[in-house]
Amino acid sequence: xxxxxxxxxxEAEARWRxxxxxxxxxxxxxxxxxxxxxxxxxxxxxxxxxxHIGHVFSYAQQDLIVRYQRMLGRxxxxxxxxxxxxxxxxRRVQNVFRIRPSRELPYDPEWQPSADRGPKEAxxxxxxxNFIEACERVCEEDEQAFEALxxxxxxxxxxxxxxxxxxxxxxxTAQLSFLDLHERGQVYQTLSPAxxxxxxxxxxxxxxxxxREKPGAYHDIRFAxxxxxxxxxxTTRPELLGACIxxxxxxxxxxxxxxxxxxxxxxxxxxxxxxxPAAHADPEKGTGILMVCTFGDAMDVEWWRNSxxxxxxxxxxxxxxxxxxxxxxxxxxxxxxxxxxxxAELEGRTVKQAQRRIVELLGDDGSLVGEPRPITHPVKxxxxxxxxxxxxxxxxxxxxxxxxxxxxxxxxxxxxWHPPHMRTRYDNWVEGLNQDWCISRQRFAGVPFxxxxxxxxxxxxxxERPLLAxxxxxxxxPLAEPPPGYxxxxxxxxxxxxxxxxxxxxxxxxxxxxxITSHWATDPGRHERLFPAxxxxxxxxxxxTWAFYxxxxxxxxxxxxxxxxxxxxxxxxxxxxxxxSKSKGKVMTGSELLSEHSTDAIRYWSGRARLGVDTVLDxxxxxxxxxxxxxxxxxxxxxxxxxxxxxxxxxxxxxxEIREPLDLAYVARLRGLxxxxxxxxxxxxxxxxxxxxxxxxxEFCDDYLELVKLRSYAEQDxxxxxxxxxxxxxxxxxxxxxxxxFLPFVTEEIWSWRFGDGGARSIHRESWPCLAESDxxxxxxxxxxxxxxxxxxRKIRQTKTQAKRSLRWPVERLEVRGExxxxxxxxxxxxxxxxxxxxxxxxxxVAQGAAPEGERFSVCATLSEQAD
RNA sequence: AGGCACGUAGCUCAGUGGGAGAGCACUACCUUGACGCGGUAGGGGUCGCCGGUUCAAUCCCGGCCGUGCCUACCA
Numbered sequence: 001x002x003x004x005x006x007x008x009x010x011e012a013e014a015r016w017r018x019x020x021x022x023x024x025x026x027x028x029x030x031x032x033x034x035x036x037x038x039x040x041x042x043x044x045x046x047x048x049x050x051x052h053i054g055h056v057f058s059y060a061q062q063d064l065i066v067r068y069q070r071m072l073g074r075x076x077x078x079x080x081x082x083x084x085x086x087x088x089x090x091r092r093v094q095n096v097f098r099i100r101p102s103r104e105l106p107y108d109p110e111w112q113p114s115a116d117r118g119p120k121e122a123x124x125x126x127x128x129x130n131f132i133e134a135c136e137r138v139c140e141e142d143e144q145a146f147e148a149l150x151x152x153x154x155x156x157x158x159x160x161x162x163x164x165x166x167x168x169x170x171x172x173t174a175q176l177s178f179l180d181l182h183e184r185g186q187v188y189q190t191l192s193p194a195x196x197x198x199x200x201x202x203x204x205x206x207x208x209x210x211x212r213e214k215p216g217a218y219h220d221i222r223f224a225x226x227x228x229x230x231x232x233x234x235t236t237r238p239e240l241l242g243a244c245i246x247x248x249x250x251x252x253x254x255x256x257x258x259x260x261x262x263x264x265x266x267x268x269x270x271x272x273x274x275x276x277p278a279a280h281a282d283p284e285k286g287t288g289i290l291m292v293c294t295f296g297d298a299m300d301v302e303w304w305r306n307s308x309x310x311x312x313x314x315x316x317x318x319x320x321x322x323x324x325x326x327x328x329x330x331x332x333x334x335x336x337x338x339x340x341x342x343x344a345e346l347e348g349r350t351v352k353q354a355q356r357r358i359v360e361l362l363g364d365d366g367s368l369v370g371e372p373r374p375i376t377h378p379v380k381x382x383x384x385x386x387x388x389x390x391x392x393x394x395x396x397x398x399x400x401x402x403x404x405x406x407x408x409x410x411x412x413x414x415x416x417w418h419p420p421h422m423r424t425r426y427d428n429w430v431e432g433l434n435q436d437w438c439i440s441r442q443r444f445a446g447v448p449f450x451x452x453x454x455x456x457x458x459x460x461x462x463x464e465r466p467l468l469a470x471x472x473x474x475x476x477x478p479l480a481e482p483p484p485g486y487x488x489x490x491x492x493x494x495x496x497x498x499x500x501x502x503x504x505x506x507x508x509x510x511x512x513x514x515x516i517t518s519h520w521a522t523d524p525g526r527h528e529r530l531f532p533a534x535x536x537x538x539x540x541x542x543x544x545t546w547a548f549y550x551x552x553x554x555x556x557x558x559x560x561x562x563x564x565x566x567x568x569x570x571x572x573x574x575x576x577x578x579x580x581s582k583s584k585g586k587v588m589t590g591s592e593l594l595s596e597h598s599t600d601a602i603r604y605w606s607g608r609a610r611l612g613v614d615t616v617l618d619x620x621x622x623x624x625x626x627x628x629x630x631x632x633x634x635x636x637x638x639x640x641x642x643x644x645x646x647x648x649x650x651x652x653x654x655x656x657e658i659r660e661p662l663d664l665a666y667v668a669r670l671r672g673l674x675x676x677x678x679x680x681x682x683x684x685x686x687x688x689x690x691x692x693x694x695x696x697x698x699e700f701c702d703d704y705l706e707l708v709k710l711r712s713y714a715e716q717d718x719x720x721x722x723x724x725x726x727x728x729x730x731x732x733x734x735x736x737x738x739x740x741x742f743l744p745f746v747t748e749e750i751w752s753w754r755f756g757d758g759g760a761r762s763i764h765r766e767s768w769p770c771l772a773e774s775d776x777x778x779x780x781x782x783x784x785x786x787x788x789x790x791x792x793x794r795k796i797r798q799t800k801t802q803a804k805r806s807l808r809w810p811v812e813r814l815e816v817r818g819e820x821x822x823x824x825x826x827x828x829x830x831x832x833x834x835x836x837x838x839x840x841x842x843x844x845x846v847a848q849g850a851a852p853e854g855e856r857f858s859v860c861a862t863l864s865e866q867a868d
Numbered sequence: 869a870g871g872c873a874c875g876u877a878g879c880u881c882a883g884u885g886g887g888a889g890a891g892c893a894c895u896a897c898c899u900u901g902a903c904g905c906g907g908u909a910g911g912g913g914u915c916g917c918c919g920g921u922u923c924a925a926u927c928c929c930g931g932c933c934g935u936g937c938c939u940a941c942c943a
Binding site: 006007211214216218233234235236237248280281282285286287289290291292293296297298299300377378379380388419421422424425427428429431432540541543544571573577608609610612613614615616618619620621623624626627629630631633634635636637638639640641687688691694695698701702705709713794797798800801802803804805806807808809853854 | 870871872873874879880881882883887890891892893896897898899900901902903905906907908909910935936937938939940941942943
């Protein structure tokens with residue numbers, strides 16, 4: 001095969017991508033047994049339209065491990081899924097098309113989403129199904145972009161194993177999971193205050209909550225005490241005054257002890273509320289006495305639950321103040337009319353607006369003492385939300401977690417974490433759980449609950465007796481299909497049924513990715529072969545969601561761990577050390593960087609980064625990768641060129657012809673590399689393998705190649721030449737395969753020239769280098785020959801550089817002094833040293849003598865007056 | 869506030885109980901018989917600070933400082 005002079009990475013990479021796809025070299029073979037299989041539980045990226053280099057970085061790291069395993073001969077099951085459920089998708093669709101879903105509107109088959117509607121036009125309301133269609137359309141476009149990126153990045157995915165979390169198979173799996181957990185008593189429904197995002201108007205789970213430091217202010221508000229006197233409440237949420245159900249202070253707080261049992265009266269609303277001791281009141285904070293509202297925070301919820309006091313819900317599902325009938329329970333008041341007047345001022349306002357207004361009212365009323373005192377404090381947000389969470393009493397489905405903490409910690413310990421300290425994050429999360437998993441979302445684009453409720457003759461749904469779908473009929477859409485035993489005309493009729501209107505948390509589906517790939521729901525035989533998976537690669541911020549929930553599900557359904565190993569990638573940081581996905585301004589897309597620097601160079605950069613370690617985006621590392629690629633190309637060209645140019649039959653040289661002392665010593669080094677790189681990969685330490693390989697490769701080029709260059713193309717076709725060529729070929733075959741996971745394109749290109757039969761045998765299906773390949777090469781008598789030869793050659797080079805001569809400049813006379821041991825090792829390889837240094841063998845003297853501290857030889861090279 | 873991790877050359881990062889390293893950047897030189905998308909040589913670091921263990925500490929232990937993340941913190 002013709003060996004090109006220059007390497008055109010973009011051309012070669014495009015060519016090999018097509019070839020690999022055509023040859024299906026990454027296909028999983030369903031006929032091979034479990035023990036030969038390596039199953040990857042690949043992260044299904046959230047199809048949200050953002051494509052940045054951070055994605056490429058972490059997915060490339062998985063691919064390194066996968067490619068190593070493939071070269072060990074494993075049958076790889078490496079799927080790629082898309083997570084197109086959930087709020088990120090809905091939000092994008094809402095913004096792109098400027099539409100809002102409505103539960104009331106009927107489906108309009110003519111309607112088409114259009115991104116061209118200008119920002120000035122009103123937001124359009126569309127039916128649930130039209131909205132879902134728009135979501136699917138956006139996802140499909142994004143999925144194509146992602147797939148193109150993954151292909152460009154050289155991921156060795158078997159695309160036939162792909163899935164989308166909204167496809168029928170995934171919906172069936174998620175619904176089956178729900179039914180199974182229901183049967184096992186691990187899910188329950190309850191009507192209680194749930195953490196609520198007002199913009200999305202849905203409940204969310206603890207795992208999706210994050211704290212943000214926000215400015216706020218203490219407002220000191222005067223409450224009357226019914227027997228006379230008053231107290232001062234400090235609150236950051238004056239707008240919840242109407243929701244106040246009690247006033248509490250610490251039981252040991254002497255300032256307030258005498259008030260316990262009395263009744264306070266709120267300003268504006270004149271509501272009588274008990275003054276009670278409560279352990280959670282901190283005497284140091286605010287005024288030491290606080291109002292309990294329904295609901296200001298999690299503490300309020302917990303305290304209310306145990307108090308038996310009424311629920312005065314003020315904040316509605318869209319984050320505005322709802323109507324209230326002051327004077328009627330639960331809104332007891334001493335002055336109904338005044339309370340109603342105050343409430344009218346707030347009703348319909350958002351929380352923020354209501355706060356501003358009530359502060360004015362309290363000021364006018366004389367109940368606000370002094371000016372608000374600004375503070376910053378942590379406020380809980382839905383991680384993708386923009387308004388602080390509220391607590392809204394609603395009916396939600398939960399998966400039991402709190403009673404299983406110990407078991408879940410135990411499951412975590414059965415999994416090998418890479419790096420190990422990442423398990424601590426899992427442990428911290430499990431230990432800190434304070435709620436069960438809320439899995440229902442009051443949204444649209446997601447997997448519906450396979451549940452209906454019977455409606456009694458009075459028209460009220462009976463939530464205690466849910467009607468569950470039959471397993472064989474999954475997936476179902478309860479909003480479109482009737483439950484077993486009912487007809488469609490009975491929907492929402494007395495004596496009929498009502499569908500559960502909610503969809504599941506996106507994690508309720510993505511926590512099943514191992515079972516989705518294994519076809520747990522439909523194919524027990526395949527499940528047996530693919531579950532548990534071997535590897536879960538992911539990033540650290542979703543340990544508490546994806547890793548955690550996946551462990552939960554595998555344990556609840558089958559008492560199993562979902563995978564044996566979990567690898568945690570670090571983040572890519574921009575030059576300001578911010579996470580790439582959060583970078584502001586212009587960020588180069590992954591595709592741009594791959595084209596500019598070549599995929600191999602970008603993968604090299606990924607491979608350099610250790611698991612779990614955040615990495616700054618540094619183009620100098622791309623450059624290093626590019627340089628390595630070029631060097632590999634050129635060195636290979638030289639080695640294989642020896643075979644091409646030769647009149648002699650060097651194509652048949654074999655390892656058993658390796659006899660020269662220098663070559664034997666070099667093969668010994670190469671064997672050390674194979675052991676080191678393989679050991680590193682076995683520990684999932686691809687970066688260690690790359691580092692070892694790269695170091696050895698540069699040594700191979702700069703030192704070994706230079707030493708044997710002349711011998712390898714010596715005029716006479718002798719044993720020395722055969723030994724050199726055989727060693728070069730062994731080394732090249734070894735390096736190419738050691739680099740193949742990192743640099744899949746250039747290694748394949750080179751492999752195809754001679755070893756791969758023009759690409760018919762892909763390097764990616766060759767076997768990983770092993771010691772047996774060089775077992776017929778005897779151990780060197782002088783193991784130090786290579787090191788000694790290099791030391792002398794370096795000193796000759798040094799002399800020439802200092803004399804500002806080229807490296808081929810002839811050496812007229814060479815004197816080497818050293819001890820007997822090193823001398824013997826050197827002399828075994830002396831002829832190679834002399835030819836590499838262009839020194840006259842007749843004028844070379846090696847003798848007994850002292851060497852400088854820490855070195856073996858003292859070398860004196862006298863350069864010729866003139867070049868040859 | 870607790871936990872985990874990190875702090876090594878100007879930058880990005882390896883590393884080990886005994887010699888401080890790589891790439892980039894920088895300096896000088898080499899016009900190359902695989903490679904100028906190259907090569908050779910070189911300058912540059914009290915390995916965050918303070919203690920301890922040890923014959924010996926950048927590495928092990930303790931404390932401190934700084935950075936990042938995880939968890940907690942809404943009156």
